[in-house]
Amino acid sequence: MGTERADTGAGHGASLHRSVLDALGSEITAGTLAPGHGLTLDGIQERFGVSRTVARETMRLLESMGLVVSRRRVGITVQPPGSWHVYDPRVIWWRLAGPGRDTQLRSLTELRIAVEPLAAAAAAREATTSQRERLLELAVEMRALGESGRLEPFMDLDVEMHSLLLRASGNEMFAALTDVVAAVLRGRTQLGLMPHRPVPEALDLHDEVARAVAAGEHEAAETAMRRLLAEVRDAMAPVRPRRR
Amino acid sequence: MGTERADTGAGHGASLHRSVLDALGSEITAGTLAPGHGLTLDGIQERFGVSRTVARETMRLLESMGLVVSRRRVGITVQPPGSWHVYDPRVIWWRLAGPGRDTQLRSLTELRIAVEPLAAAAAAREATTSQRERLLELAVEMRALGESGRLEPFMDLDVEMHSLLLRASGNEMFAALTDVVAAVLRGRTQLGLMPHRPVPEALDLHDEVARAVAAGEHEAAETAMRRLLAEVRDAMAPVRPRRR
């Protein structure tokens, strides 16, 4: 359940430190290792049967993600969520895989609502010709797949479309969110939150976004994307029992 | 043997691997070490006069930021900008310190335009009473400092206000951008992109945002913040937009 090989980086095989990192990262972000909890290198060596070098590298990586701090004599201390680097792909992955997944999905969706409309507007201005063409193609294919109710391939196209828009925006900070958005879209289906059993409304809005961007109408693209995401957020609302 | 020690003044405790990390990170993000360029652990040891352990830990950290990949036999390869983790605080810092600083400021500002209006709206709903009070205080102090033309302390308050709003939004993804926004605001003054005296318009808009959030009027807060940021973007325009 938790540690299904988080291949977040450029994927090489399972190096030793990566599996240890995955285990500890998951536990910290899941709250199993509570903030303030102390670790030691010896403890890590012992627990995972690895050498000091591997334990140290793992610890450095955890530290660079803000999950722990390491101080002499006192050891390694788990940090509270506030200091986690929540834009780190691995952190996002762990949190989506653990409990609090719906909380995470919710805040990520809010981020999407903030970013994607502007990204769509920028894409309408900046996209290359081939990107615009691909966008229109995608809209057509999505409609076909959506109406025939094939959810998985539909999701793939959905991911591709949003990624394309983010990349075409010409803003590297937007483009860097493609993985996040992909994770949200995939996580949403996995969680069974998949709101649109491709509702016609969503299909129409995707179509509208694609057309507007392709035609360079940035205002239309922005508002269409905004409405699309409002749809997404509303469809997600029902699963809200959790308040902190 | 050029054993150099590079401390780019980034404050934290000057541990050995950190200074090496800083040096290499800066060079890669600055483009001095071009994508595709090859490094070796031996080379790093030699150049910085550090042990293999330190070289390895540095390399792991660079890899976790997407700046390099490490493969057996082939060595360490510098990655193109597209795979950098541009939300990592250190990457942002390096890029703001190096060339392409204005490009970076521009894309970060666009990100602010996307996020901060929604953050303000959320803050209007979610902020605690003391946060609302502090916001009003800040607006008053900012006006005083702004009208007397004291740029540095004005900037500090500016940073505090935007940080407060992001944290008060209740969305961890927004809150995690406080460092980014702080870096942008500070970078903007350093770059001389700020008018020597805050324009009255900006002061009024800060005031308006503060009042709206404090009063819980989320729509007013959102539009006020949007106008504030539009002002920021326009004030920034004069610097030549460089296209890559």
Place this chain on the structure above:
DNA sequence: CCCCACCATTGGTAACACCTTTCAGTGAGG
């Protein structure tokens, strides 16, 4: 109450065995 000594724990160095991947060299076949 303050100061100092102790020692647990990370920080850093060194030397080593191992495994994977690349690449050059070699030979056979066309």
Place this chain on the structure above:
DNA sequence: CCTCACTGAAAGGTGTTACCAATGGTGGGG
């Protein structure tokens, strides 16, 4: 003579162990 497949050596990261240095929390002594 050219091409291609095989082969083996070397390059370079991966992982292990042992050891010393620095540091800061803790507790004991004044």
